[in-house]
Amino acid sequence: xxxxxxxxxxxxxxxxxxxxxxxxxxxxxxxxxxxxxxxxxxxxxxxxxxxxxxxxxxxxxxxxxxxxxxxxxxxxxxxxxxxxxxxxxxxxxxxxxxxxxxxxxxxxxxxxxxxxxxxxxxxxxxxxxxxxxxxxxxxxxxxxxxxxxxxxxxxxxxxxxxxxxxxxxxxxxxxxxxxxxxxxxxxxxxxxxxxxxxxxxxxxxxxxxxxxxxxxxxxxxxxxxxxxxxxxxxxxxxxxxxxxxxxxxxxxxxxxxxxxxxxxxxxxxxxxxxxxxxxxxxxxxxxxxxxxxxxxxxxxxxxxxxxxxxxxxxxxxxxxxxxxxxxxxxxxxxxx
Amino acid sequence: xxxxxxxxxxxxxxxxxxxxxxxxxxxxxxxxxxxxxxxxxxxxxxxxxxxxxxxxxxxxxxxxxxxxxxxxxxxxxxxxxxxxxxxxxxxxxxxxxxxxxxxxxxxxxxxxxxxxxxxxxxxxxxxxxxxxxxxxxxxxxxxxxxxxxxxxxxxxxxxxxxxxxxxxxxxxxxxxxxxxxxxxxxxxxxxxxxxxxxxxxxxxxxxxxxxxxxxxxxxxxxxxxxxxxxxxxxxxxxxxxxxxxxxxxxxxxxxxxxxxxxxxxxxxxxxxxxxxxxxxxxxxxxxxxxxxxxxxxxxxxxxxxxxxxxxxxxxxxxxxxxxxxxxxxxxxxxxx
Numbered sequence: 001x002x003x004x005x006x007x008x009x010x011x012x013x014x015x016x017x018x019x020x021x022x023x024x025x026x027x028x029x030x031x032x033x034x035x036x037x038x039x040x041x042x043x044x045x046x047x048x049x050x051x052x053x054x055x056x057x058x059x060x061x062x063x064x065x066x067x068x069x070x071x072x073x074x075x076x077x078x079x080x081x082x083x084x085x086x087x088x089x090x091x092x093x094x095x096x097x098x099x100x101x102x103x104x105x106x107x108x109x110x111x112x113x114x115x116x117x118x119x120x121x122x123x124x125x126x127x128x129x130x131x132x133x134x135x136x137x138x139x140x141x142x143x144x145x146x147x148x149x150x151x152x153x154x155x156x157x158x159x160x161x162x163x164x165x166x167x168x169x170x171x172x173x174x175x176x177x178x179x180x181x182x183x184x185x186x187x188x189x190x191x192x193x194x195x196x197x198x199x200x201x202x203x204x205x206x207x208x209x210x211x212x213x214x215x216x217x218x219x220x221x222x223x224x225x226x227x228x229x230x231x232x233x234x235x236x237x238x239x240x241x242x243x244x245x246x247x248x249x250x251x252x253x254x255x256x257x258x259x260x261x262x263x264x265x266x267x268x269x270x271x272x273x274x275x276x277x278x279x280x281x282x283x284x285x286x287x288x289x290x291x292x293x294x295x296x297x298x299x300x301x302x303x304x305x306x307x308x309x310x311x312x313x314x315x316x317x318x319x320x321x322x323x324x325x326x327x328x329x330x331x332x333x334x335x336x
Numbered sequence: 337x338x339x340x341x342x343x344x345x346x347x348x349x350x351x352x353x354x355x356x357x358x359x360x361x362x363x364x365x366x367x368x369x370x371x372x373x374x375x376x377x378x379x380x381x382x383x384x385x386x387x388x389x390x391x392x393x394x395x396x397x398x399x400x401x402x403x404x405x406x407x408x409x410x411x412x413x414x415x416x417x418x419x420x421x422x423x424x425x426x427x428x429x430x431x432x433x434x435x436x437x438x439x440x441x442x443x444x445x446x447x448x449x450x451x452x453x454x455x456x457x458x459x460x461x462x463x464x465x466x467x468x469x470x471x472x473x474x475x476x477x478x479x480x481x482x483x484x485x486x487x488x489x490x491x492x493x494x495x496x497x498x499x500x501x502x503x504x505x506x507x508x509x510x511x512x513x514x515x516x517x518x519x520x521x522x523x524x525x526x527x528x529x530x531x532x533x534x535x536x537x538x539x540x541x542x543x544x545x546x547x548x549x550x551x552x553x554x555x556x557x558x559x560x561x562x563x564x565x566x567x568x569x570x571x572x573x574x575x576x577x578x579x580x581x582x583x584x585x586x587x588x589x590x591x592x593x594x595x596x597x598x599x600x601x602x603x604x605x606x607x608x609x610x611x612x613x614x615x616x617x618x619x620x621x622x623x624x625x626x627x628x629x630x631x632x633x634x635x636x637x638x639x640x641x642x643x644x645x646x647x648x649x650x651x652x653x654x655x656x657x658x659x660x661x662x663x664x665x666x667x668x669x670x671x672x
Binding site for chain 2: 069071106133134144147148179180181182184186188189190192212213214215216217218226228229230232233234235236237238239240241242243244245247248249252253256257261264265267268269271272
């Protein structure tokens with residue numbers, strides 16, 4: 001297995017990415033390879049400084065980096081030797097099995113779509129995140145790859161997420177809902193209404209119908225499908241609200257309860273917070289492309305990157321891409 | 337001043353609405369009137385049971401009620417003697433100054449749009465909610481009146497919300513952002529990109545550009561504009577997440593800290609929770625119609641209804657509708 005890692009992607013690159021690579025090696029077998037994409041001299045110097053010496057680690061020299069805020073389409077066009085473009089090209093040529101980046105999400109998703117290529121039967125890939133809830137993790141897809149999807153894109157997400165939930169959450173028959181503004185059928189915008197019908201009419205899906213924003217955290221389903229705009233707002237809102245709420249509670253306890261109560265309370269906060277920490281989940285797959293493509297949070301630290309390596313290796317070993325491909329092909333044959 | 341209240345709207349109607357009316361009377365002057373819409377006999381019996389006797393309270397007999405889950409358009413067409421239809425008609429005939437319902441949101445918004453009528457210059461009304469955050473309340477608009485808006489609808493929301501923020505949050509020059517999936521200009525869907533330009537090009541708005549989901553809770557702005565679909569998901573997600581998080585923390589403290597710690601912690605939780613309680617805010621105005629129209633949460637209790645009466649009276653006294661009308665007319669003249 002060959003996993004490609006964007007050593008220059010993310011707010012804390014390259015140092016935290018390099019530490020993540022170092023820590024993530026424990027999830028790989030002796031014959032696996034971890035390819036670090038970035039400027040050779042800089043990465044070699046990083047390796048020396050952190051003591052990263054392992055025969056499985058290879059550096060793939062790239063002269064360019066796409067910045068976090070660059071316009072994806074322009075950046076991909078002008079920076080052909082960037083880490084992201086080069087990783088995607090290598091994946092497109094079947095030189096690697098998985099690719100990971102905490103860099104520019106739009107550029108990474110675009111590069112995967114263009115150069116890695118879609119699985120046959122998939123029109124547009126979608127980003128699926130595991131969102132921590134009080135009833136365990138749920139999958140939300142799409143969270144930003146496709147801000148103006150068609151109904152059948154959402155339907156494809158539902159079908160791919162079923163396989164993903166089986167593989168990752170170990171749920172045989174995941175309950176799948178579509179995010180809308182009312183539970184009754186017929187509520188929502190045109191996109192939701194049409195996607196609703198496609199999901200409802202597919203007997204292979206355990207479709208629970210429309211769900212509202214609050215239901216995502218209520219344990220009513222395992223997979224929540226939405227357009228990439230709604231999903232992205234949802235994801236960032238969740239992060240911001242949870243963070244803000246924890247900070248408020250900490251602040252209030254210190255103010256009102258004094259240091260003794262704060263000290264008693266701290267481990268409880270830490271434990272709840274850990275369960276809701278994106279770093280534990282190791283990034284979000286871009287479902288629908290021909291290689292395991294893991295998009296990490298821009299703020300990823302070494303733990304998040306190491307977990308992304310773990311998740312990538314698990315998905316390659318579980319043959320997630322192969323299973324999704326077969327399932328989609330089977331349905332096309334069945335329908336034809 | 338004459339305020340109309342849907343006595344049959346909401347999950348806890350009519351009893352909690354009646355108590356809300358009773359408690360809300362303290363916000364009205366001796367010459368004001370509170371009109372309760374609903375079946376006369378039932379409401380008279382409710383009045384007797386809770387001891388609601390006040391010369392300012394009048395019952396407006398209606399024989400029908402629109403259920404919470406009825407399809408709005410059909411319900412409005414077939415139930416012309418429903419509380420919601422009758423209130424909207426009365427408002428359209430200038431018989432009342434404000435109307436309040438915790439019933440079917442879609443039906444209420446639709447009735448207001450059709451029968452109360454839009455302010456000149458407003459294409460589509462939008463629901464503006466006050467969302468509690470750790471930096472104080474912010475306004476989010478639209479949260480469900482208009483799930484497929486045009487760019488100029490969002491622009492109209494921004495301009496109306498400026499006046500609303502001045503009146504309600506007492507902020508002279510509110511900072512207005514548009515909810516998108518990246519902070520840079522040019523990020524987002526077509527709707528956001530076009531609305532962005534209209535807001536940016538209006539020197540009367542303090543436009544802060546695109547904001548992400550997390551920024552809503554980060555104190556960066558006072559008003560956040562979005563389409564009704566995104567806004568509705570956001571609103572319900574916020575409710576569900578906050579509720580779930582508080583429940584988890586309570587649960588963990590009881591489990592781990594025991595009853596003593598739980599007891600110490602309880603008043604802190606209560607205080608934070610109270611600050612984030614929708615009932616304190618007394619409903620959300622449907623901005624853009626010719627009368628003060630307040631949409632209450634379906635779960636509203638007596639406190640939420642009393643606060644809605646307070647808010648309605650404040651907005652009528654502040655001449656919110658008149659100010660919005662003048663401002664929109666002024667811009668049309670200036671532009672013409």
